[in-house]
Amino acid sequence: xxxxxKPVKKFLxxxxxYPIAGxxxxxxxxxxxxxxxxITFVENNTQFNSAGVQYILNPYxxxxxxxxxxxxxxxxxxxxxxxxxxxxxxxxxxxxxSMGADEAIRIDALASDSQHVAEEIAKxxxxxxxxxxxxxxxxxxxxxxxxxxxxxxxxxxxxVVTRIDxxxxxxxxxxxxxxxxxxxxxxxxxxxxxxxxxCEPRIPTMRGIMAARSKPLQIIAPQGKGxxxxxxxxxxxxSKTGVKLIPANEAGKLIxxxxxxxxxx
Amino acid sequence: xxxxxxxxxGDGAFKKTAFEAVSxxxxxxxxxxxxxxxxxxxxxxxxxxxxxxxxxxxxxxxxSSSFTADAHSIMLHNMVHESGASIVVISNTYTGKSLAPxxxxxxxxxxxxxxxxxxxLNGEFTVKRAVFSGKAFxxxxxHKDKKVIAITPNSFDIKHHEGIATLEEFTMTxxxxxxxxxxxxxxxxxxxxxxxxxxxSGGRGLKGPENWHLIEELxxxxxxxxxxxxxxxxxxxxxxxxxxxxxxxxxxPNLYIAVGISGAIQxxxxxxxxxxIVAINKDxxxxxxxxxxxxxxGDAFEILPQLIEATKKYA
Ligand SMILES: Cc1cc2nc3c(=O)[nH]c(=O)nc-3n(C[C@H](O)[C@H](O)[C@H](O)COP(=O)(O)OP(=O)(O)OC[C@H]3O[C@@H](n4cnc5c(N)ncnc54)[C@H](O)[C@@H]3O)c2cc1C
Ligand SMILES: Nc1ncnc2c1ncn2[C@@H]1O[C@H](COP(=O)(O)O)[C@@H](O)[C@H]1O
Numbered sequence: 001x002x003x004x005x006k007p008v009k010k011f012l013x014x015x016x017x018y019p020i021a022g023x024x025x026x027x028x029x030x031x032x033x034x035x036x037x038x039i040t041f042v043e044n045n046t047q048f049n050s051a052g053v054q055y056i057l058n059p060y061x062x063x064x065x066x067x068x069x070x071x072x073x074x075x076x077x078x079x080x081x082x083x084x085x086x087x088x089x090x091x092x093x094x095x096x097x098s099m100g101a102d103e104a105i106r107i108d109a110l111a112s113d114s115q116h117v118a119e120e121i122a123k124x125x126x127x128x129x130x131x132x133x134x135x136x137x138x139x140x141x142x143x144x145x146x147x148x149x150x151x152x153x154x155x156x157x158x159x160v161v162t163r164i165d166x167x168x169x170x171x172x173x174x175x176x177x178x179x180x181x182x183x184x185x186x187x188x189x190x191x192x193x194x195x196x197x198x199c200e201p202r203i204p205t206m207r208g209i210m211a212a213r214s215k216p217l218q219i220i221a222p223q224g225k226g227x228x229x230x231x232x233x234x235x236x237x238x239s240k241t242g243v244k245l246i247p248a249n250e251a252g253k254l255i256x257x258x259x260x261x262x263x264x265x
Numbered sequence: 266x267x268x269x270x271x272x273x274x275g276d277g278a279f280k281k282t283a284f285e286a287v288s289x290x291x292x293x294x295x296x297x298x299x300x301x302x303x304x305x306x307x308x309x310x311x312x313x314x315x316x317x318x319x320x321x322x323x324x325x326x327x328x329s330s331s332f333t334a335d336a337h338s339i340m341l342h343n344m345v346h347e348s349g350a351s352i353v354v355i356s357n358t359y360t361g362k363s364l365a366p367x368x369x370x371x372x373x374x375x376x377x378x379x380x381x382x383x384x385x386l387n388g389e390f391t392v393k394r395a396v397f398s399g400k401a402f403x404x405x406x407x408h409k410d411k412k413v414i415a416i417t418p419n420s421f422d423i424k425h426h427e428g429i430a431t432l433e434e435f436t437m438t439x440x441x442x443x444x445x446x447x448x449x450x451x452x453x454x455x456x457x458x459x460x461x462x463x464x465x466s467g468g469r470g471l472k473g474p475e476n477w478h479l480i481e482e483l484x485x486x487x488x489x490x491x492x493x494x495x496x497x498x499x500x501x502x503x504x505x506x507x508x509x510x511x512x513x514x515x516x517x518p519n520l521y522i523a524v525g526i527s528g529a530i531q532x533x534x535x536x537x538x539x540x541x542i543v544a545i546n547k548d549x550x551x552x553x554x555x556x557x558x559x560x561x562x563g564d565a566f567e568i569l570p571q572l573i574e575a576t577k578k579y580a
Contacts, residue, residue: 039400147366180451248563252575
């Protein structure tokens with residue numbers, strides 16, 4: 001249906017002649033506690049306890065950067081990194097640069113939630129041809145920055161993507177849907193969120209690490225109004241009271257217990 | 266002022282998450298002294314069925330275009346506007362996750378995803394949401410007058426209501442999407458992992474993909490979905506869509522059975538919200554036993570056939 005349409009065909013043809021010259025890709029990164037961190041809270045459970053916690057680049061964002069770099073390398077273009085956060089995040093921003101990104105922007109505000117982050121990023125994002133985020137940040141799990149950016153910039157948002165290809169002005173994505181996967185195509189600007197399977201994360205080389213030290217890291221002042229939501233306090237899940245062991249040679253008893261004791265099946 | 270709940274249709278019927286979302290919305294509407302308007306986009310369903318779960322008004326939009334987040338969020342926003350709703354409830358499925366953020370932005374609403382409780386309304390509108398991939402919960406005050414709440418599947422019981430809903434079926438011009446769906450691949454007849462009540466999951470202890478028939482058989486007799494640990498999907502034994510944990514999906518079934526999975530912190534993050542956890546591992550020191558309600562220390566290859574047999578006996 002799409003290809004039989006004459007004006008579209010002409011558009012495709014023009015795109016082939018003039019693919020996005022010097023494609024500009026923006027990757028949004030979040031800085032999160034290492035996945036092995038023990039999660040605890042202080043100040044009467046109102047603050048995350050960051051004592052002894054190692055902060056890392058959000059694993060999904062690592063995939064977004066890697067695929068962004070691959071697309072920029074294959075088509076000619078550049079990758080910029082953006083992060084909303086304070087100066088403490090800079091080592092992680094440098095890591096993103098050491099993977100191969102060209103430059104970074106840090107918006108100097110303490111990120112309060114996905115809506116606040118998207119509002120800040122939208123201010124600088126309109127120049128880019130492709131914007132990438134992670135599927136979700138593994139700390140606050142909003143899973144929302146991609147969609148909010150799409151609405152703010154009035155461009156398509158394609159979330160949980162496991163493939164991004166670009167050819168002749170068109171981005172093609174595979175994305176996870178409930179109970180399956182779909183392929184979706186988009187001509188022109190869009191924002192997508194990276195899901196596992198998109199690519200293998202790139203490991204910074206020694207040369208990359210050296211080069212990252214002198215790459216531009218611009219710091220800009222926040223402009224957003226924020227005030228969407230406030231985290232008031234936290235709580236840990238109730239701990240298990242102890243496991244009930246069933247002898248291996250009477251394993252079938254488990255089903256009995258699940259049915260008659262736990263009443264769960 | 267009403268509560269608008271967006272419900273999903275799958276395979277020509279309302280999904281289970283639809284009934285959960287309507288039940289939740291009815292409780293919320295009762296707290297606020299208002300009504301529930303349920304909206305669905307699709308065909309082939311009996312909208313009045315939603316009345317049995319507490320919807321007072323049901324609006325079914327028939328629309329022939331395939332689902333895209335940009336166009337559908339605009340349609341949904343139009344419906345929110347028409348009904349004067351200030352709160353929207355959506356299930357936190359993949360579909361919900363693609364719609365809710367866009368909708369919140371269009372409505373100028375506060376957004377909360379992964380919500381696991383009804384709000385409290387003492388001065389502030391506060392919801393409880395799962396954070397740190399299930400390792401903790403947070404209470405969040407939503408400040409905007411309007412709110413979009415995306416609720417975690419399996420977090421609310423379905424409640425029956427006596428009431429009868431009014432039904433309206435209508436059409437709307439689909440806004441032009443800048444995207445085109447080329448193909449959709451759905452595994453039909455399989456239970457969707459994120460919505461499953463029972464999940465049977467396998468780890469590296471199963472040795473290889475050729476042994477997965479044991480996991481699948483137990484899942485089949487229990488009416489369960491199948492899942493796996495990260496290395497299992499990394500090695501390609503199972504599709505990545507089955508990988509649960511901190512970097513996979515987070516699930517909240519009633520029953521999670523982990524077979525040959527050690528119970529690393531990143532794995533537990535994605536499954537610890539399950540109501541009952543069973544660990545099966547040949548190593549009595551496996552960390553999973555600390556997170557489990559029931560455990561069997563032994564060889565999965567001897568235990569799984571026994572469980573399959575025992576379940577069949579009950580069926
Ligand atoms: C950044 C990061 C993110 C991660 N995210 C995730 C994630 O999202 N999800 C995830 O699962 N992991 C994740 N991991 C990996 C995690 O740390 C563990 O390595 C992984 O969960 C281990 O998988 P496993 O339990 O299947 O394998 P193993 O650790 O190898 O455990 C296999 C278990 O099977 C048992 N076993 C062996 N043979 C038998 C038998 N015949 N019968 C019964 N039991 C047997 C063994 O005793 C052992 O406990 C992540 C790691 C990192 C660094
Ligand atoms: N503080 C931040 N600065 C820049 N990008 C962010 C920030 N927080 C989240 N993101 C991006 O948005 C994605 C989803 O985050 P969230 O909506 O918070 O789950 C992350 O994977 C990042 O790509």
